[in-house]
Amino acid sequence: MTTPRLVATDLDGTLVRSDGSISPYTAGVLAAVEDLGVPVVFVTGRPLRWTEVVFEHVGSHGLAIVSNGALVWDVARHEPRTVRTMDAATAVAVSEELRAAVPGTAFAVESLDGIDLEPGFMERAKLPAGVRRAPVAELFDRPALKLLARHEELDPEEFWALAEDVVQGRLVITWSSSTALLEISAPEVTKASTLAQVAAGLGVDAADVIAFGDMPNDLPMLTWAGTSYAMADAHPSVVAAADHLAPGHDEDGVAQVLAGVFDLGSVE
Incomplete structure (x- = not known):
């Protein structure tokens, strides 16, 4: 696997633990990946009001995809970048x-x-x-x-x-x-279609994206990305569709995989 140029991760059941937290270890890994110049984009079904609690972990690119792709939120400017509404x-x-x-x-x-x-x-x-x-x-x-x-x-x-x-x-x-x-x-609005727009804006192809998810709303994103991971406790359809299996979300599975992929060594 070539080194990814963009990380896309779901939140609930994937990056976020069962108690709603992002562990210090995971936060450290995300920051280390961002320091390598690789953006980490949160791609969630959560509405904006439930996503804001994790915005401190959004890197310098400052973008989050929420509501299953209906909204790209510019965290730094606190305003919508893209809005894909329903008829x-x-x-x-x-x-x-x-x-x-x-x-x-x-x-x-x-x-x-x-x-x-x-x-x-x-x-x-x-x-x-x-x-x-x-x-x-x-x-x-x-x-x-x-x-x-x-x-x-x-x-x-x-x-x-x-x-x-x-x-x-x-x-x-x-x-x-x-x-x-x-x-x-709305028609054609998925995590994948909006992530594709964000990735294109960052100059990244699908083949250079590594994505993580656990539920059926993640399937379009996982099948679009060049490299995909289902969490160990993911829905069976997601496990079947993904390229690889990551440890569970309560075991910091996303961070464990990223630490290996980017050869981060010990992260505090």
């Missing part, structure tokens, strides 16, 4: 058809301003102040980065398969949760 009419039509096909489906909408939810959408995380509750059609009154669909009874993969039958490629559907929560984006 409101298409998203509303899809949500109505999905609810008709799978009764019990509830929706939420992510935007640059945060999250807004239908009354029946049961959010697991603490909600920020000012969240609106309204029918999904009313939530598309501002540019939307991602449509979330939740079902309280179905298995995640069963829900995904049913949704794919309804959507028929009009939007991109993926998932990264242990619950039946689908993440729906």
Whole structure:
């Protein structure tokens, strides 16, 4: 394997430990890789408000890809670099058809301003102040980065398969949760397609990218990158698709691999 020129890593279940932290060892390895002139780009399904807590580990390039590729955030300038929003009419039509096909489906909408939810959408995380509750059609009154669909009874993969039958490629559907929560984006918006844009802007080809992930929303990125690693505790589909297997996220697997790939020796 040639020495990578860009590192792309998912966060939850990949770089971030189960307690939500980035260990001192991992932080040290990321900094050492950046010191070699190799940018480390976080590529996450997290919305912006959940990604900001790890921005101290973003290197001098200052870029993070969030919301499964719908947003490239310029950390230094605290502003969007790229925004890939959904067509409101298409998203509303899809949500109505999905609810008709799978009764019990509830929706939420992510935007640059945060999250807004239908009354029946049961959010697991603490909600920020000012969240609106309204029918999904009313939530598309501002540019939307991602449509979330939740079902309280179905298995995640069963829900995904049913949704794919309804959507028929009009939007991109993926998932990264242990619950039946689908993440729906505009056509062709994936971690891979946005990472390709960022890499091109940095003068890096796909063949020179090393990528890490653990869940189905990482699959496009892992199959695009020249070198890919699934975490040891990744979803079986990710393990099958990746070139290599890294130690688990609670064992600093990404950092262990990078320390070997870049011959970093002992990192404090």
